[in-house]
């Protein structure tokens with residue numbers, strides 16, 4: 001990295017009078033008088049003054065500071081940072097798809113509607129559901145939509161007192177948040193020491209105010225909830241519905257279907273399981289599936305098939321309304337469809353099994369040096385409770401920071417909240433044995449360093465542009481715009 005640009009803001013590279021483009025006079029000066037002076041700037045905007053090579057180098061150098069699945073191993077648990085095949089990008093970038101206007105009439109968008117309909121059908125098959133909407137823009141948005149379906153179902157039966165949603169304590173934070181946004185009351189159910197839902201504690205919460213139970217299976221600790229059929233039975237007997245958080249459907253692909261486990265409503269994160277690049281807040285897509293009998297509540301607009309090769313966009317009065325202005329995040333849908341079609345049924349089944357194998361391989365290769373709180377076969381991910389040897393004072397945060405020095409993205413840390421030193425690893429199916437072995441060797445090396453030279457691990461990262469920002473100060477006092485620190489704010 002060139003030090004001239006390293007760690008600098010574009011404003012700091014600015015030199016008075018320097019420019020990279022000639023902009024023709026716009027001829028608007030005269031019309032300025034038509035704008036009230038109270039709305040006009042009194043001073044020129046402070047913009048960086050830079051030449052073209054500086055702009056290009058600044059942004060290119062900055063992009064090189066990014067870490068992504070295309071640069072290295074990214075074992076961030078619960079996020080499924082799998083490699084995203086480039087053929088998906090080609091499909092999404094195809095001009096006939098990428099340049100389509102969202103308001104194109106159905107008659108001129110038959111191919112796009114067929115893509116929507118085909119993906120929706122594939123997800124029905126994968127999830128064991130009767131119908132899917134692809135309209136929600138993220139996992140959390142899918143949860144909100146699914147909970148609105150559950151509420152609409154109870155209301156349609158005049159069962160208005162069902163406002164309670166039961167959520168396990170190990171659930172992703174979006175679960176209770178979505179339930180609250182949907183106007184439902186959240187009640188937490190504890191997990192057992194082995195990380196699975198406490199069925200007796202759940203039974204005690206079931207009554208005629210239960211709207212539904214949200215479950216993640218495999219759960220956040222990467223464990224399959226083997227009591228799920230019994231739980232579904234109990235919840236249905238109590239009049240509630242079962243909601244499946246399928247953000248990380250990876251290990252279930254072609255092996256087990258939420259619909260067959262007794263779930264009534266589910267969402268899938270296309271940007272995790274179905275290989276769309278994600279992170280930093282987008283782009284996402286959280287399709288919602290429902291079992292037979294609940295289809296009518298799915299949001300408008302809906303895509304319907306009229307004949308073999310003819311599709312339409314419809315708005316129905318018995319739907320729960322709209323949750324998006326359009327038919328969702330089309331680019332992400334195309335990537336998912338491309339991924340599903342290129343892997344095919346056998347390929348999808350292989351992906352889930354490999355993700356499971358890879359997670360167990362790492363877990364078994366490190367369990368002598370890292371504390372394994374739940375000794376079970378995991379699915380696509382698992383959780384360590386920090387280093388096995390706690391006497392060195394080296395924490396999970398230190399291990400995660402040290403991994404950055406060795407060129408790896410850190411695993412998810414301090415989540416789930418079930419353990420004090422959670423270190424949650426999800427390798428995904430797309431990594432080679434060499435990459436997994438390299439990661440394992442590095443984790444073993446860090447454990448050795450923790451014993452021999454703990455101060456190095458505690459001070460890590462030593463090689464990154466930014467070392468240890470003060471997370472608390474950054475959250476309490478965020479500085480999100482450039483400020484010339486040599487001047488006071490009053491100037």
Ligand SMILES: *Cc1c(COP(=O)(O)O)cnc(C)c1O
Pocket residue numbers: 078079138139140141172174175216245247248269284285286
């Ligand atoms: C990522 C995730 C979500 C939320 O998905 P977003 O697209 O980030 O809103 C929900 N549940 C689980 C289990 C997840 O891993």
